[in-house]
Amino acid sequence: xxxxxxxxxxxxxxxxxxxxxxxxxxxxxxxxxxxxxxxxxxxxxxxxxxxxxxxxxxxxxxxxxxxxxxxxxxxxxxxxxxxxxxxxxxxxxxxxxxxxxxxxxxxxxxxxxxxxxxxxxxxxxxxxxxxxxxxxxxxxxxxxxxxxxxxxxxxxxxxxxxxxxxxxxxxxxxxxxxxxxxxxxxxxxxxxxxxxxxxxxxxxxxxxxxxxxxxxxxxxxxxxxxxxxxxxxxxxxxxxxxxxxxxxxxxxxxxxxxxxxxxxxxxxxxxxxxxxxxxxxxxxxxxxxxxxxxxxxxxxxxxxxxxxxxxxxxxxxxxxxxxxx
Ligand SMILES: [Cu+2]
Numbered sequence: 001x002x003x004x005x006x007x008x009x010x011x012x013x014x015x016x017x018x019x020x021x022x023x024x025x026x027x028x029x030x031x032x033x034x035x036x037x038x039x040x041x042x043x044x045x046x047x048x049x050x051x052x053x054x055x056x057x058x059x060x061x062x063x064x065x066x067x068x069x070x071x072x073x074x075x076x077x078x079x080x081x082x083x084x085x086x087x088x089x090x091x092x093x094x095x096x097x098x099x100x101x102x103x104x105x106x107x108x109x110x111x112x113x114x115x116x117x118x119x120x121x122x123x124x125x126x127x128x129x130x131x132x133x134x135x136x137x138x139x140x141x142x143x144x145x146x147x148x149x150x151x152x153x154x155x156x157x158x159x160x161x162x163x164x165x166x167x168x169x170x171x172x173x174x175x176x177x178x179x180x181x182x183x184x185x186x187x188x189x190x191x192x193x194x195x196x197x198x199x200x201x202x203x204x205x206x207x208x209x210x211x212x213x214x215x216x217x218x219x220x221x222x223x224x225x226x227x228x229x230x231x232x233x234x235x236x237x238x239x240x241x242x243x244x245x246x247x248x249x250x251x252x253x254x255x256x257x258x259x260x261x262x263x264x265x266x267x268x269x270x271x272x273x274x275x276x277x278x279x280x281x282x283x284x285x286x287x288x289x290x291x292x293x294x295x296x297x298x299x300x301x302x303x304x305x306x307x308x309x310x311x312x313x314x315x316x317x318x319x320x321x322x323x324x325x
Contacts, residue, residue, distance in 0.1 A: 038222065130206070131189065131228065134233065184216065195214075195229075226240065227239070
């Protein structure tokens with residue numbers, strides 16, 4: 001297996017070499033691999049993807065070597081009198097058990113990742129994204145009800161000097177603070193759409209009459225692009241998602257500019273203790289999902305905004321810190 005490891009390392013080095021120019025949150029020509037991770041979820045997806053790739057390389061190399069061996073060893077010249085053997089019980093057991101073990105090895109981190117993606121830390125803010133034919137509408141219920149529509153900038157109006165990108169830039173980008181747990185509530189007002197931002201590792205169906213939830217904690221400031229990912233009609237390709245991740249101060253300034261209010265003033269939630277607070281966020285995220293970080297700013301979450309939709313987070317009741325009202 002050392003040869004296969006060496007080969008997979010070389011293949012990785014080659015991929016990394018090709019990918020180097022693609023350090024942006026949008027698709028690049030000739031891009032290979034996933035977009036660079038900009039959220040904690042996407043970092044885990046990258047890790048899992050790379051882990052699976054090692055296994056794939058190992059299996060592919062093993063099968064290739066086996067085939068080469070069989071072709072050389074058992075061709076008509078080298079092996080003129082073939083064996084009549086039709087069963088080999090130990091061999092059959094081995095080639096059943098080993099693939100099962102490989103699947104188990106894949107399943108454990110896979111379920112761990114699914115659990116991590118679906119759990120809800122206490123969100124610091126909520127953004128509701130509504131899909132329309134063919135644009136997105138956004139609401140900030142925690143920030144004085146800011147709401148706006150976000151349309152794609154048409155090809156003729158794209159200005160590359162402003163960093164605009166064809167089919168991706170919008171007239172009204174979503175602005176979110178970095179290092180905060182942002183809850184996205186996703187729905188649609190006419191037909192099925194899907195809210196997908198590859199750099200964040202999120203893709204969630206937008207279904208009329210249903211409120212889906214996902215979350216993201218952005219780790220790097222920047223502009224991130226996504227697209228509707230459910231075939232929704234003739235304008236499907238023309239309803240991009242543009243998200244600007246900024247610092248907290250810049251976010252507050254943007255909220256003020258939009259005529260909204262920051263929710264921080266209300267000390268409605270009194271936190272008694274945070275039993276697991278010593279864990280740093282980075283350390284806790286690297287471990288198994290049950291290790292839960294205490295929310296960084298519980299007071300920032302207005303109870304009025306977070307209460308009505310807590311039903312979906314019922315699977316992780318242990319995450320809520322002890323609270324009194
Ligand atoms: Cu759509």
